[in-house]
Amino acid sequence: MSDQFDLTLSKALEQLKFAVQAINEPVNLDGMFISHLDVKLRLRDDISWKIYENPLVWLQRSNPNLDQAPSLAALGYLLNYQLHDVRINDSEASNKFKWGLERVKQRKDVFSLPNSWAMQPTTVLGICLGILSIQSVSDIAWMLSLTTDYLKLPNIAPMVKLVYFYVQTLLNNSFGQKPKIDPDSSISLYSLAELAFAIWLVKRELVDVKEEKESWLKTAQGKLIEKILREPYEGDDYKAGIIFLVAIDYIEARSQRPDFDLVCSLLENFLPAMERWKEKWEVKDEYDVQSLLWLILRPSFANLTYEEYLPKFGRSSERYDIGIPELGLIIEAKYTRRSTDLQKIVEEIGKDVAQLQPQTIFQHIIAFIYDESCSTERHAWVKQTLESIPEVKSAIIVAAPAICRASKIKTQRKVKINKRK
Numbered sequence: 134m135s136d137q138f139d140l141t142l143s144k145a146l147e148q149l150k151f152a153v154q155a156i157n158e159p160v161n162l163d164g165m166f167i168s169h170l171d172v173k174l175r176l177r178d179d180i181s182w183k184i185y186e187n188p189l190v191w192l193q194r195s196n197p198n199l200d201q202a203p204s205l206a207a208l209g210y211l212l213n214y215q216l217h218d219v220r221i222n223d224s225e226a227s228n229k230f231k232w233g234l235e236r237v238k239q240r241k242d243v244f245s246l247p248n249s250w251a252m253q254p255t256t257v258l259g260i261c262l263g264i265l266s267i268q269s270v271s272d273i274a275w276m277l278s279l280t281t282d283y284l285k286l287p288n289i290a291p292m293v294k295l296v297y298f299y300v301q302t303l304l305n306n307s308f309g310q311k312p313k314i315d316p317d318s319s320i321s322l323y324s325l326a327e328l329a330f331a332i333w334l335v336k337r338e339l340v341d342v343k344e345e346k347e348s349w350l351k352t353a354q355g356k357l358i359e360k361i362l363r364e365p366y367e368g369d370d371y372k373a374g375i376i377f378l379v380a381i382d383y384i385e386a387r388s389q390r391p392d393f394d395l396v397c398s399l400l401e402n403f404l405p406a407m408e409r410w411k412e413k414w415e416v417k418d419e420y421d422v423q424s425l426l427w428l429i430l431r432p433s434f435a436n437l438t439y440e441e442y443l444p445k446f447g448r449s450s451e452r453y454d455i456g457i458p459e460l461g462l463i464i465e466a467k468y469t470r471r472s473t474d475l476q477k478i479v480e481e482i483g484k485d486v487a488q489l490q491p492q493t494i495f496q497h498i499i500a501f502i503y504d505e506s507c508s509t510e511r512h513a514w515v516k517q518t519l520e521s522i523p524e525v526k527s528a529i530i531v532a533a534p535a536i537c538r539a540s541k542i543k544t545q546r547k548v549k550i551n552k553r554k
Contacts, residue, residue, distance in 0.1 A: 145361050146380060152366075152373035159186055160195070162203060162255040165210035167374030169258065170333065185214045188226035199233030202250030202260065208233070209263020216266050227267045234264070238275060244283060251283065254296040255371055261300045273304050280304075284312075291319075291327045292372075295334060302339045313341045320353050325360045326372035328353060329379040336382075354383045393460055393526065399429050400464070400501055400529045407534045416537050419468040422503045423454050426466055430455065443488045443495070451488050453495070461496040462526070463489075472508035475515050486524045500528040507532040 156164040164184045188211040191197075197204035208230050215226075237260070243251040250256045264272045280297045283289065298312045319331050319342070332353050334340045342349040357380060366376055406429065416422065423439070431437050438456040455464040465485055467478045482500050489495055500519050504512070512530045519528035 141362055142358065142384075145365050146377065146384075148365060148367070149361075149373050149377035149380070152369045153377055155369040156371070156374070157183060159183055160191055160207050160211065162207060162210070162259060163369075163371040163374070165207070165214075166255040166258055166371040167378065169210070169213075169262065170375065170378060185211060188212055188215060192226065192229060199229060200236035202237050202256050203253075205230065205233040205237055205263065206250075206256040206259025209259040209261070209266065212266035213262035230263050231267055231269070234260070234272060238272075243279070244286060251279065252290065252293055254292055257293070257296055257300060261303055265303060277301065277304050291323055292330065295327065295330050295340075298340050299334060311339070311341045313343050315343055320349075320356050325357070325364055325366050326375055328357055328360065329372075329376045332357060332379050332383075333375065354379075357383065393462065395433060396430070396457065396460070396462065396464070396499065397527055397529070399433065400426070400499065403429065403501075403529070403531050404534060407536065410534065410536050412536055414537075416468075416503065416505075416533065419454075419466055419503075422466040422468050422501070426455055426464060426501060430457075430464070434459075451485065453485070453488075456495060458494060461494060462499065463495050463497070464499045464501055467500065467502045469502060469504045469506055469508075472506045472511055474506070475502075475504070475508065475511050478502060479515060479518055482519055482525065483522065486522055489524055497524055497526045499526055502528070502530040503533065504530060505533045 153167065156167070158164060161184060168182070168184050188208060191211060192208070197207065199205050199208065208226065212226060212230060237250070243249050246252075250260075261276060264276055280301050283297055284294065295314075301312070314331055314335075320328065323331060331340075332350065335342055335346065335350060335353075357376075361376065361380060366373055403425075416425070427437065427439060434457050436458055438458065439454065440452050441456065442452050453463045454466045456462070457464070463485075465482060467481070469475055469478060478500075482498065485498060489498070502515070509532050512532075516528045516530055519525050
């Protein structure tokens with residue numbers, strides 16, 4: 134990323150963060166909505182979270198009209214927080230919620246007006262969480278029926294639809310087949326906030342997409358960043374929180390994702406890493422080199438594989454040394470005892486490359502050569518020759534460290550002295 138791109142994105146994220154701070158107020162529906170989605174984890178200690186309070190204290194202080202859906206939703210958020218985070222089930226506050234819910238349930242044609250409580254995501258989720266807190270089977274069935282009826286309507290608002298998908302998974306984990314979102318319309322037609330919430334749901338496997346999940350996520354998250362830069366969201370509400378949460382998730386994941394440059398950096402630092410090596414730990418052959426490379430790479434690549442067979446090329450099938458499937462990369466470890474071995478290694482790597490042609494998982498090779506002979510004057514042409522092969526991304530050649538040659542040098546000296554005697 135360019136410095137200008139980073140600066141622009143950083144400013145956009147900072148603006149979203151300020152929006153989240155603006156709704157960090159006691160019993161704020163927008164704030165409680167995004168708090169439920171764990172936006173607090175992304176803000177860490179940047180702000181002091183003050184959304185929640187004791188349900189009974191809030192009821193006594195505010196004296197809300199609980200037959201109004203927004204007030205009932207607020208109580209639902211507070212009950213859910215108290216039950217799951219504080220581990221307290223307040224029966225008096227729960228009874229007040231039940232009273233208000235019965236009055237809300239009596240309303241007819243709740244989808245007929247655009248400003249109905251049933252069309253407000255923050256209110257819908259709060260009432261859902263309250264129903265889960267009082268653990269009423271009949272009320273869960275009522276809410277499931279309500280959401281199912283809404284999802285059958287034509288031309289429904291995308292954000293409300295996504296919230297209803299989420300509510301259904303909360304109310305009934307065995308709801309059956311996961312709802313699916315259309316991959317084309319979701320990416321091209323969704324607003325910034327709608328796309329962010331769709332990504333949040335898909336990543337948590339709460340909804341499916343009508344195509345391969347990882348491919349959709351890659352496209353959708355790229356489009357999300359593009360929209361943030363081109364159409365920055367300026368509202369102070371739950372939508373800003375969703376966008377902030379999903380964008381930060383994506384950016385942090387990208388910044389920590391191991392890539393080819395990391396592999397090269399780790400392998401090129403092989404010699405400095407051997408500084409604390411002990412003379413008694415001999416590096417005797419190619420298998421020892423493989424073990425060392427595994428030790429270096431495994432902490433950064435959880436899916437590392439080793440010594441598995443590649444598909445046959447002709448009548449033969451070879452095993453690779455170490456594979457990194459997510460990068461389509463193979464590391465071939467070679468060990469040379471004499472300077473003349475270097476030419477043989479060039480030929481061996483050429484054969485290894487031929488094995489890549491018939492299959493699709495691995496497309497590139499890094500050649501790592503441990504040169505026991507310390508023929509450093511030959512390293513340049515070997516590296517140049519290997520890297521001229523398109524499939525060889527890099528050739529890293531290291532001379533055996535002095536600590537690994539010490540015992541052999543001593544042995545050779547003793548042999549010479551004995552011969553003189």
